[in-house]
Amino acid sequence: MEFDFDIVISGGGVAGLTAAAVMGAEGFRVLCLDPAPPVTEASAEGADLRTTAFLQPAQALLAEAGIWDHLASHAAPLRIMRIVDAGGPEPEPRVIRDFDSTDISDLPFGWNLPNWLLRREILARLGALPNVTFRAGTGTSSLFTREAGAIVGLSDGTRVKTRLVLAADGRNSPMRQAAGIGVSTRRYGQKALAFSVSHPLPHENVSTEIHRSGGPFTLVPLPDHEGRHRSAVVWMEDGPRVQQLAALEVEAFEAEMNRRSCEILGPLSLLSRRSVWPIITQVAEHMSGERLALMAEAAHVVPPIGAQGLNMSLGDLRCLRDLARAAPDRLGDARMMAEYDRARHREVQIRAAGIDALNRASQISAQPLRDLRAVGLDALYAAAPVRKVLMQMGLGAKG
Numbered sequence: 050m051e052f053d054f055d056i057v058i059s060g061g062g063v064a065g066l067t068a069a070a071v072m073g074a075e076g077f078r079v080l081c082l083d084p085a086p087p088v089t090e091a092s093a094e095g096a097d098l099r100t101t102a103f104l105q106p107a108q109a110l111l112a113e114a115g116i117w118d119h120l121a122s123h124a125a126p127l128r129i130m131r132i133v134d135a136g137g138p139e140p141e142p143r144v145i146r147d148f149d150s151t152d153i154s155d156l157p158f159g160w161n162l163p164n165w166l167l168r169r170e171i172l173a174r175l176g177a178l179p180n181v182t183f184r185a186g187t188g189t190s191s192l193f194t195r196e197a198g199a200i201v202g203l204s205d206g207t208r209v210k211t212r213l214v215l216a217a218d219g220r221n222s223p224m225r226q227a228a229g230i231g232v233s234t235r236r237y238g239q240k241a242l243a244f245s246v247s248h249p250l251p252h253e254n255v256s257t258e259i260h261r262s263g264g265p266f267t268l269v270p271l272p273d274h275e276g277r278h279r280s281a282v283v284w285m286e287d288g289p290r291v292q293q294l295a296a297l298e299v300e301a302f303e304a305e306m307n308r309r310s311c312e313i314l315g316p317l318s319l320l321s322r323r324s325v326w327p328i329i330t331q332v333a334e335h336m337s338g339e340r341l342a343l344m345a346e347a348a349h350v351v352p353p354i355g356a357q358g359l360n361m362s363l364g365d366l367r368c369l370r371d372l373a374r375a376a377p378d379r380l381g382d383a384r385m386m387a388e389y390d391r392a393r394h395r396e397v398q399i400r401a402a403g404i405d406a407l408n409r410a411s412q413i414s415a416q417p418l419r420d421l422r423a424v425g426l427d428a429l430y431a432a433a434p435v436r437k438v439l440m441q442m443g444l445g446a447k448g
């Protein structure tokens with residue numbers, strides 16, 4: 050079979066664009082497709098207002114692919130992960146525990162960046178890679194595979210031949226469905242609100258997760274802007290409560306969020322729109338098929354706790370890059386696809402199960418169980434070796 054491209058990437062979200070840069074930097078001929086044009090300004094309609102905290106291993110991958118140079122000056126480092134239990138009868142901090150990156154490393158745990166800016170800067174990097182084509186406005190629509198290669202049908206009616214199809218086309222992945230790979234899904238009746246705020250107290254590069262009921266309220270540092278201290282917020286609650294919060298006038302919303310944040314950084318002021326995200330855990334039955342590798346939300350969706358989602362996705366990508374680098378002539382063959390599934394599927398299942406347990410613990414509303422959660426946090430924290438292992442696992446440095 051004559052191939053038009055070595056790799057066709059279905060999906061130009063943050064995961065798909067990063068994959069295009071990483072595989073392009075390896076010298077492969079890459080085509081990346083997305084039916085939706087990327088939105089690269091915060092104020093534009095449809096902008097992704099979430100932020101992503103890149104943990105150490107993910108940052109290393111971005112640096113190797115020449116992306117980090119574009120991002121470093123926009124990133125806020127995260128030096129401390131603070132867990133606050135505010136699960137008593139009144140919303141006030143009753144247990145505060147700090148996980149300090151200097152306990153395990155000279156580097157910060159991670160670096161936080163807005164998603165719309167990631168798209169802008171990764172596209173700038175792709176512009177410097179002549180072997181990478183990014184086509185916005187065209188999606189993938191069909192998949193035909195043989196042992197020797199794959200033929201991908203596109204929404205403009207054309208077809209391309211490739212050695213490997215990389216599905217990074219989101220939680221309803223059309224390529225995963227075309228290959229007949231099923232998923233197992235857990236629903237929580239929960240949603241997340243994502244927005245940014247300013248606050249009078251500096252965050253001091255501390256990421257703070259406040260637990261009460263309904264899910265965590267997480268403040269993640271952003272760089273100061275025009276003399277104001279800023280953070281990104283992800284606030285998880287039961288679905289109907291989130292819809293109600295999203296519809297409130299700004300002043301009423303600020304009063305609710307300040308009650309929930311326990312004013313840990315002083316009174317918060319809303320700086321952006323509020324976007325609403327449904328929360329599920331979902332894992333694909335396999336991470337690969339014939340000439341097909343699934344990555345990111347096409348393979349796994351987890352609640353936004355501990356900054357695991359996209360970081361797991363970059364773990365998928367690193368694994369695939371290493372396999373391709375070790376045996377470029379075998380790119381996408383049956384052995385490589387089996388190796389990829391073996392290396393990633395179990396790890397993804399274990400991590401998804403851990404995040405699911407944390408999320409359910411954070412959702413509980415019964416007072417005695419909330420009290421038990423506070424005791425559990427204290428016990429985990431008190432044992433220094435356990436604390437360090439937890440931190441390394443959180444980074445993805447330990448499975």
Ligand SMILES: Cc1cc2nc3c(=O)[nH]c(=O)nc-3n(C[C@H](O)[C@H](O)[C@H](O)COP(=O)(O)OP(=O)(O)OC[C@H]3O[C@@H](n4cnc5c(N)ncnc54)[C@H](O)[C@@H]3O)c2cc1C
Binds near residue numbers: 085
């Ligand atoms: C509130 C919130 C906060 C989060 N915070 C963090 C964090 O701090 N750290 C972290 O690691 N993760 C975080 N995550 C998770 C992270 O945002 C996701 O893992 C990531 O954005 C998903 O990226 P993706 O590229 O897989 O999917 P998507 O962003 O859904 O991209 C999929 C793309 O595929 C395209 N597509 C659809 N159909 C087709 C087709 N037929 N052909 C081609 N393309 C197609 C879509 O248009 C889309 O652009 C968070 C998630 C949420 C909900």
